[in-house]
Amino acid sequence: MPGKRVQFDDETWNALDLLARDRMQDFQELADEAFTDLLRKHGRPTDLKTALRQSAGEGRGGPSARKVAGHSRPPKKKEA
Secondary structure (H helix, E strand, O other): OOOOOOOOOHHHHHHHHHHHHHHOOOHHHHHHHHHHHHHHHOOOOOOHHHHHHHHOOOOOOOOOOOOOOOOOOOOOOOOO
């Protein structure tokens, strides 16, 4: 699992530490939840299975689910 180092100001770190203690979680669990929520908010897949479905055009956000403005077929003309 790749690791990254992040920096927080003291006030933010204390708030996160208190939250983790209140929820009986560690920082990694808080970070996992936060990044999963962030990815969902922006319509990004959170796991490989979802990513593959989206790339194949299935499910939410795939090419077949999207409608691009101005690229739909015009209605057929009625014959008199």
